[in-house]
Amino acid sequence: MDGIVNFFKPKGMTSHDAVYYFRRLYKTRKVGHTGTLDPMATGVLPICIGKATRVSEYLLNVGKEYIGELTLGSETDTQDKEGKIINYSNKEISEEDIKRVFNDFKGSKKQIPPMFSAKKIDGKKLYELAREGIIIERKANDINISELKILDIIDNKRVLFYAKVSKGTYIRTLCNDLGLALGTYGHMSYLLRVGVGTFKLSDSYGMETLNQFSKEDKLLALLPMDKALDHLKEIKMDAKDYKHLTNGLKLRVSSYEDIIDNEPVRVYSGDEFIGIGKLIDENNTRFIKMDKVLIRW
Numbered sequence: 001m002d003g004i005v006n007f008f009k010p011k012g013m014t015s016h017d018a019v020y021y022f023r024r025l026y027k028t029r030k031v032g033h034t035g036t037l038d039p040m041a042t043g044v045l046p047i048c049i050g051k052a053t054r055v056s057e058y059l060l061n062v063g064k065e066y067i068g069e070l071t072l073g074s075e076t077d078t079q080d081k082e083g084k085i086i087n088y089s090n091k092e093i094s095e096e097d098i099k100r101v102f103n104d105f106k107g108s109k110k111q112i113p114p115m116f117s118a119k120k121i122d123g124k125k126l127y128e129l130a131r132e133g134i135i136i137e138r139k140a141n142d143i144n145i146s147e148l149k150i151l152d153i154i155d156n157k158r159v160l161f162y163a164k165v166s167k168g169t170y171i172r173t174l175c176n177d178l179g180l181a182l183g184t185y186g187h188m189s190y191l192l193r194v195g196v197g198t199f200k201l202s203d204s205y206g207m208e209t210l211n212q213f214s215k216e217d218k219l220l221a222l223l224p225m226d227k228a229l230d231h232l233k234e235i236k237m238d239a240k241d242y243k244h245l246t247n248g249l250k251l252r253v254s255s256y257e258d259i260i261d262n263e264p265v266r267v268y269s270g271d272e273f274i275g276i277g278k279l280i281d282e283n284n285t286r287f288i289k290m291d292k293v294l295i296r297w
Helices: 015-026 050-059 095-104 126-131 171-181 207-211 215-220 239-246
Strands: 003-009 031-033 042-049 064-072 074-076 085-088 107-111 141-154 158-165 186-196 234-237 265-269 272-282 285-293
Touching: 003 015, 003 050, 003 207, 015 031, 015 042, 015 207, 031 050, 042 050, 064 171, 095 141, 095 158, 095 171, 107 171, 158 171, 158 186, 171 186, 239 265, 239 272, 239 285
Parallel strands: 042 186, 074 186, 234 265
Antiparallel strands: 003 042, 031 042, 064 158, 064 186, 074 085, 107 141, 141 158, 265 272, 272 285
């Protein structure tokens, strides 16, 4: 069984808990997730089964979509509602200011990862250091917030919003930074991930549904690897090239000017998806070379 399940992660479950659950569900050790989702958050968490674990790295870079809630007036050590309040303010914030600041946060930004995160520095997860009371300097990451839309403002204290963001963006930190930009404090009080690339909330499977699935249903729930990777460009080679490509040989190509060298691409031999490859240039001649062959032997 090879493919990717669009899993609806419930509140309280860690991403690692989800991996253990799918190992039992599909009776295989070859299971991996495509990027952590906070235990307090719910929503889309693609789970890779079998050979699909080898393509999880290509799903880490896709954009993610969220519906979140910012609560103004207090800051917590974890930047979400489950943390300890460390700063508080009674400052009244106008709806106009909230709309202005939200608009200012769109586009390319710098963001410092929170201490309570799974990001590793020198081999140790930041949240492990934070639990020991250790705060270290963190380098700001380049992020992009392509969409940031206010859905509702409640009593000028709670802001429900939609965000579409790049890899490495922490919504908790976004809430914290929005609060500071408004001259007060803020923390994330709710988070629902509604999209990871082509995986959408409306197509996800919850535990209650999965637990009732037959063996056949479980197979049907597996999205083929190439469909999950349709954010990557594709290269189609002749069916006769199958053996050469799957054996790791490089083959000459004469088109695909829109694909840059070393860019990951989906490779097909005839109509069959065979894996991930890249174009390379040698003496002004372009070749296709496989990086990962994902066929059944």
